[in-house]
Amino acid sequence: MDYKLQDALLPHILSHKGYVPGEQPDTTGWLKLNTNENPYPPSPRISDAITSQINGLRLYANPDGRSLREAIAVKHNVRPDQIILGNGSDDVLNVLARAFCGPDNSIGILVPSYSLYPFLASLQSAPIEAIEFDQDFDLPIDDICNSRAGIFFMPSPHAPSGKGYTNEPLRLVLEGFSGLLVIDEAYADFAQTNAVELLATFPNLFITRTFSKSYGLAGLRVGYGLGSPDLIRVLHGIRDVYNVDLLAQAGAQAAIEDITYFEECRLKVLATRTKFLEKLKERGWFTYPSQSNFVFTEPVDISGRKGPAVAISLFQYLKTKKILVRYFANHSLTESFLRVTIGTDSQMETLNRAIEQWIANA
């Protein structure tokens, strides 16, 4: 048979480009400050929680993730029927895109922000309504309200700037925007505020969260969404039924219930962030105020130069020292900056030493 893959695939899939995640080196010895993972291991309770489930692996997991959803409900003071689990929060964002986006249903995004959103639009063959940020990454409230998109994705705290948005501007957006506003709160545990309380007032609000960052469980792949029970019911019918496996459910539940350990790690990250921000300030590098476990900073070389070539130079120098940070080319608001994940104090000292060498060598 003369089978031509090209002819069989959907036209929009032919032009679709795969998502490119931050580099995950497969050799050891790297200091990874490029994908906002937690520098601390997950709760020590996880090991027992996961191993105790091993004999149960011959059976399918609870498709509703009931027990984990109940634990998440306690954290946020919401009801379990307001929660959907995902294989990472990316999976929840994907389910939302499947429900709301298509060739005639556009998706709204802020630019620059999380690069998964345009990827999801492309998968659904959905047009993108992109709203450009100003230099301060202020929330363009009126532009979002005027958007015709059926769904609008925005991270808060924002990635990659790290800037957090308070509930007053978010409330204005929710009052004025006619579609579903998805606030991606992947980093909210590192912020002073979050939007969860707004769920009680606004059925057009949906919030996504993850265990990948603040709980140190990026490798386990657990995230969740919070929304109105009506929408959650619809989304349950769209997701893969067993999207969060048995071990992931058990591990995430142990992590969320170990509040003391969670708080300890969180506060350590915040304290290191403060110290690192002070160091950047001493150096005179402009850095956005961060509500996240990363900072977005504009490197300056020994001659006082900054700009894309300087940021790339430091990025490459750090790589030769086996230190990975993140560089986002192709946008005027990002191309002169580096995004640096907050590690342990000692990891940040290693980074600081390498930066000093780069300044001296340049």
Ligand SMILES: Cc1ncc(COP(=O)(O)O)c(C=O)c1O
């Ligand atoms: C803004 C934002 N949202 C979502 C995610 C994805 O998180 P998860 O690991 O839960 O899929 C990330 C990961 O880097 C992110 O930066």
